[in-house]
Amino acid sequence: MTLKIYLAGPEVFLRDARQVLDAKAALARAYGFTPLCPGDLEIPPADSRRGMGQAISAIDEHMMNMADAIIANLTPFRGLAADTGTAFELGYMCAQGKRVYAYTNVADDHHERLLAYYQGNVREGDDGRKRGPDGLSLENFDMVDNLMLQGGIERRGGAVMVHRAAPDRLYSDLTAFEACLKAISET
Numbered sequence: 653m654t655l656k657i658y659l660a661g662p663e664v665f666l667r668d669a670r671q672v673l674d675a676k677a678a679l680a681r682a683y684g685f686t687p688l689c690p691g692d693l694e695i696p697p698a699d700s701r702r703g704m705g706q707a708i709s710a711i712d713e714h715m716m717n718m719a720d721a722i723i724a725n726l727t728p729f730r731g732l733a734a735d736t737g738t739a740f741e742l743g744y745m746c747a748q749g750k751r752v753y754a755y756t757n758v759a760d761d762h763h764e765r766l767l768a769y770y771q772g773n774v775r776e777g778d779d780g781r782k783r784g785p786d787g788l789s790l791e792n793f794d795m796v797d798n799l800m801l802q803g804g805i806e807r808r809g810g811a812v813m814v815h816r817a818a819p820d821r822l823y824s825d826l827t828a829f830e831a832c833l834k835a836i837s838e839t
Contacts, residue, residue, distance in 0.1 A: 655836070656686045658716050660742065661725025662735040663823055664691045672824050679826060683833040688715040716744055721751035723832045726797050726812070727822055728758055732765040734797050742801060752810040753836060755828035756796045757817035763792040811835050 657680055663672045673689045680687035690712050698704040716722070722745040729735040734756075745752050760768070767774060770784040781789040795802040795812075802812050813832050817825035 654684065654686045655721060656688055656719045657833075657836070658688045658719035658722045658741070658745065660690070660722055660738045661727070661823075662729040662738060663725065665729075666823055668824070675824075675826060676829060679830055679833060683837050685833065685836070688719050690715070712741070713744070716741060716748075719745070719750065721745075721753065721836060723829060723836075724752070724754040725823070725829070726754045726756045726801060727817075728756075728765065728797075729823075732769050733762070734801060739798075739801060743804065746804040746808060749808075751836065751839075752805045752808050753812070753832040754796075754801070754805055754810070755813040755815065755832050757815050757822050757825050757828060758796075759814055759816035762795055762797050763790060766790045809839075 659673070659676050659680065663669055663676070666672055669691060673691055677687040677689055690708075693711050693715070695704065695707050695711065698707050722742060724734075724738050724742040726734040726738065729738075742752060742754065758765075766784070767790070773785050774782050774790060777783040777787075777789070782792065783789050791799060793799045796814060805812055811832070813828040813835070815825065815828035815831070817827070
């Protein structure tokens with residue numbers, strides 16, 4: 653049986669989404685896997701934008717239900733953390749007990765990105781926790797993103813691959829993605 657891998661990430665929003673998704677799918681096939689890519693299936697017509705969103709959500713969940721594993725792109729997207737849709741997909745797959753792997757093309761961990769966000773303006777609060785000027789505590793667990801994402805992956809035997817991609821190739825550099833494929837093929 654060929655392992656079916658759901659390829660999650662914000663690539664669907666890129667100008668060259670089709671090219672990037674096709675390159676990821678080709679690599680997955682080269683490792684002997686069947687890629688399941690959001691954006692690969694036709695979306696049925698809908699009467700509203702909300703209806704279209706519901707249709708896309710249903711199709712993506714159906715693909716995840718068919719998949720044996722996920723590779724999630726956790727490269728920060730539109731901010732300092734992973735794409736929220738990708739985080740949902742990763743959690744969905746973890747909840748189903750499927751194989752979970754992820755990668756990021758940003759080598760700075762979540763805490764380093766938080767420090768940059770606050771421009772270093774972090775103080776210790778009365779409770780001993782580091783806090784930004786807004787009073788919110790900073791997560792500092794030496795993880796690439798929120799502890800629930802990396803923790804969920806690693807507790808299920810998966811791995812998170814980290815690569816420092818060139819800024820103009822944050823979402824198209826497939827070095828860490830390929831490292832995930834290699835890790836899955838070796839398990």
